[in-house]
Amino acid sequence: MSAHSEHFRIEEVAPGVWAALAGPTGACVSNAGIIDLGDRTLVFDTFMTPQAGRDLREAAERLTGRPAALVVNSHHHDDHIRGNQAFGSADIIGTVRMIELIESGRPGDLDVYAEGVRAWIADLDRQLADPEVPARNELALSRRMAGEVLASLPDLTITVPTSSFADELIVEGEARQAHLLSYGGGHTDSDAFVFLPDCGVLFAGDLLWVESHPWGGDGHLDEWIDIVYRMNELRPRTVVPGHGTVAAFEYARVFSRYLTFLCDIVRQAEASSMPVVKLADHPIPPEYGGWDATRRFRTTLEALGRRAGLPAD
Ligand SMILES: [Zn+2]
Structure with missing residues (x-):
């Protein structure tokens, strides 16, 4: 069992706290996190595919010496929840609205869905065949992601959270507390994040993106700005964003702007x-x-x- 994966890179952000940062294979797309609570292991978000989710489960077990007991989903987007199925008997936690959105967004007929992914791949291949195509690196990453998604479909079971919280849930571990917080919807209708008061690390999900243009099409921009402002009141030191690199929380000012x-x-x-x-x-x-x-x-x-x-x- 290894903490290493071709799909992501592990970075320790505090003792017993790791970011799992999406790599170039396209199987993750977003970042995730692993938190050792002392007596239990908490995983934050589970990537885009079950194959990346399985590697995350193994990394969590390897790093903390025990299987993940808790998984927190930050929001309903596929690149944060499709690895949920790899976590077996863990308690998966979201918000009520988030669970509704995961349920309503699940592909109905996987064969029809696969046809859509194949058509998308054909379109990306057509664009990439043009040597002058703009933003080639971004298209190439989308192409790799689409390939990983297509490969995941025979095995895919959209797995919704098994329990929910409204605005705050404090998980008491032997070594530290994890504060599961939701200030409503900003990036989506309902976003959650995890703050660790002992070390000042905040796992933001897609409420914060570092040097990456965020997807805002499902969002509520005014509320989103308020949420980032309220996050700052927690006085976090370090942020693990949904996309991009680990940063000092001061970076949130740039993102709010x-x-x-x-x-x-x-x-x-x-x-x-x-x-x-x-x-x-x-x-x-x-x-x-x-x-x-x-x-x-x-x-x-x-x-x-x-x-x-x-x-x-
Ligand atoms: Zn998102």
Whole structure:
């Protein structure tokens, strides 16, 4: 049994606390976490595929010397929950709304779903065949992710959380407490995160992204900004984001500014009834020019513009 996996990289962020950071295979997509509570092991989020989830389960067991007893899901998006099935008898914890969203988002007919993934792969291959295609690295990562998702389907069982909490659940371990918190919905209708008061580590899920354009199309930007502000009141020292590298929590200021910038350009577009296609063409400001996932900047603006009721073109 190994803590190493081709799918992710383990980084110790405090004694007994590890980030599992998504690697380039496409099987993870998002980050996860492993927390040794002293007498029990808690895993935070479970990646995009059962194969990455199995490696995460093994890493947790290897690092803490016992199987994970608790799994916390941060929100309903596939890249945070599809490894749940690897955790057998562990108690999987989410919020009531999150569980509803996982239930309603599960693929109905896996054969039909597989056809959709194959069509997506064909489209990505067509785009990648163009040597001049923009954002080639992002497309190539999507292609690897799609391949991993397709490979996972024969084995996939969408596994919903087995228990829920509303806004706060404190798990008392022998060595430390884990505070499971939900301040409502920001990135989605319902987002949860884990804060460890003893070491100041905060596992943010997709409420925080580090140097990566966030997906905001399912979100509520004003509430999201408030949630990040309230997180700051916990005085965290270190954040493990849903996407990107481990960072000092001060980085949250940069991310809040980015969300405010998104809010502002969507409001300006609403005020002038700007078409969605024009909003989506908004240039990326230079301070965010080096961030990952530039295509997601565009798709997020398209989704936000549609939800604001802007004309299509
Ligand atoms: Zn997400």
